[in-house]
Amino acid sequence: MDQLFYIKTFGCQMNKHDSGFISQILLNKGYKQTDSIDDAHIILINTCTVRQKAEEKALTLIGRLAILKRKKPYMITGVIGCVAQEKGVDLFKRFPYLDLVLGPRNIYHIDEFLYKIDKERKQISCLDLTCEFTSFPKYNGYLNGKVKSFIKIMEGCDNFCSYCIVPFVRGREISLTAKQIIDEAKYLVSQGIKEITLIGQNVNSYNAKNEALPTFPGLLKQLDSIAGLKRLRFTTSHPKDISDELIGSFGELESLCPHIHLPVQSGSDNLLKLMNRGYTRDKYLGLIEHLRRTRPDITVTSDIIVGFPGETEKDFEDSLRLIEEIEFDNLFSFKYSDRPGTKALQLPGRIGEKEKQRRLSILQERQREITLRKNKLLEGTIQEILVEGPGKRGDDQLTGRTLGNKVVNFSSKVNLKGQLVKVNIIKGFQNSLLGEL
Numbered sequence: 001m002d003q004l005f006y007i008k009t010f011g012c013q014m015n016k017h018d019s020g021f022i023s024q025i026l027l028n029k030g031y032k033q034t035d036s037i038d039d040a041h042i043i044l045i046n047t048c049t050v051r052q053k054a055e056e057k058a059l060t061l062i063g064r065l066a067i068l069k070r071k072k073p074y075m076i077t078g079v080i081g082c083v084a085q086e087k088g089v090d091l092f093k094r095f096p097y098l099d100l101v102l103g104p105r106n107i108y109h110i111d112e113f114l115y116k117i118d119k120e121r122k123q124i125s126c127l128d129l130t131c132e133f134t135s136f137p138k139y140n141g142y143l144n145g146k147v148k149s150f151i152k153i154m155e156g157c158d159n160f161c162s163y164c165i166v167p168f169v170r171g172r173e174i175s176l177t178a179k180q181i182i183d184e185a186k187y188l189v190s191q192g193i194k195e196i197t198l199i200g201q202n203v204n205s206y207n208a209k210n211e212a213l214p215t216f217p218g219l220l221k222q223l224d225s226i227a228g229l230k231r232l233r234f235t236t237s238h239p240k241d242i243s244d245e246l247i248g249s250f251g252e253l254e255s256l257c258p259h260i261h262l263p264v265q266s267g268s269d270n271l272l273k274l275m276n277r278g279y280t281r282d283k284y285l286g287l288i289e290h291l292r293r294t295r296p297d298i299t300v301t302s303d304i305i306v307g308f309p310g311e312t313e314k315d316f317e318d319s320l321r322l323i324e325e326i327e328f329d330n331l332f333s334f335k336y337s338d339r340p341g342t343k344a345l346q347l348p349g350r351i352g353e354k355e356k357q358r359r360l361s362i363l364q365e366r367q368r369e370i371t372l373r374k375n376k377l378l379e380g381t382i383q384e385i386l387v388e389g390p391g392k393r394g395d396d397q398l399t400g401r402t403l404g405n406k407v408v409n410f411s412s413k414v415n416l417k418g419q420l421v422k423v424n425i426i427k428g429f430q431n432s433l434l435g436e437l
């Protein structure tokens, strides 16, 4: 009988990528993947702990596994990812029916852990933060029907922003070799992938620990020369590590899409200092100005935290003024939440939940107006779209993204999936654009 595995993924693109990695390892070993948690023989929960809410969601689901395990005692249940790293073997105490607790750096040999659990019927944990990447697993057919894919080029973070748990659960920065990345990109293109997004906690510091190796802009240049790769993107960038050379890449590299996600986190210098971000408001504004001078059509998105300890009304207004001055194309905004082990835990000036929510609502409303205004500015322009497949509406609607990463829906009687097409934007909405071929 086929061994069916099920993976539930919480959190960011890195976690989604890790889940894809695990799927391919297990498919290569003869397991089969299922979308039904009830049918699975192996259940893996890939968790996120960046915000308290994400962690709570994962813990609730892990709690529900008790019922399934009672029905099928031979089922294997595992928690992987950032909550696994943070809570460690304490998870076995709270959820005694768990079989596996695996940190994000230890997923590369998951098949061996599962085999051992199956044979020896004992609980296993592995939380080693010094493990290196292994090469990419390749399961034949995994990319069928996909036009976009991701390559994780680096792992971990050395920045220790005072609110962030990532350096504690993903360890110190390590980078994949340029050869591994180029080989993977060539393979993806040979499988029909047209757009690749390079991901990492801080892609700008790719190879930062070894000056003899290619820098991030050098890597982009090598990737840009791959025949058949139509679009190249990357995320996430740290403002303190953006070099002039990287900004210059937006003006030089044909495949590099004019979009950057550059988390600012606050518009107040006081808070940026408390957050240990390593740049000032003026430095950030200068970067945006430089990016827009180099590539006038570049779209800029960002992250902001409200209610960080010590955030005064004036600090909050500085953030509001910043988003109005820059006019981000989109903004991901969050209420601050305490994370274990971080420096921000010790800071005075806690902001109450109600006040955090008030500030978040004001900020989000302001950004909604900006996003809509910017999307409406695109009405009447011609945009190049990479067609990803059918739109949500069904019938003959197709969907894709502009070079600036905005979603466009349009009608076509012909299936254009995987093709670059030109569309005229006829309407700009809050979250998408409507176009016609």
Ligand code: SF4
Residues within 6 Å of the ligand: 157, 158, 159, 160, 161, 164, 165, 166, 167, 201, 202, 238
């Ligand atoms: S750069 Fe800061 S916010 Fe981003 S992962 Fe590293 S510590 Fe966290």
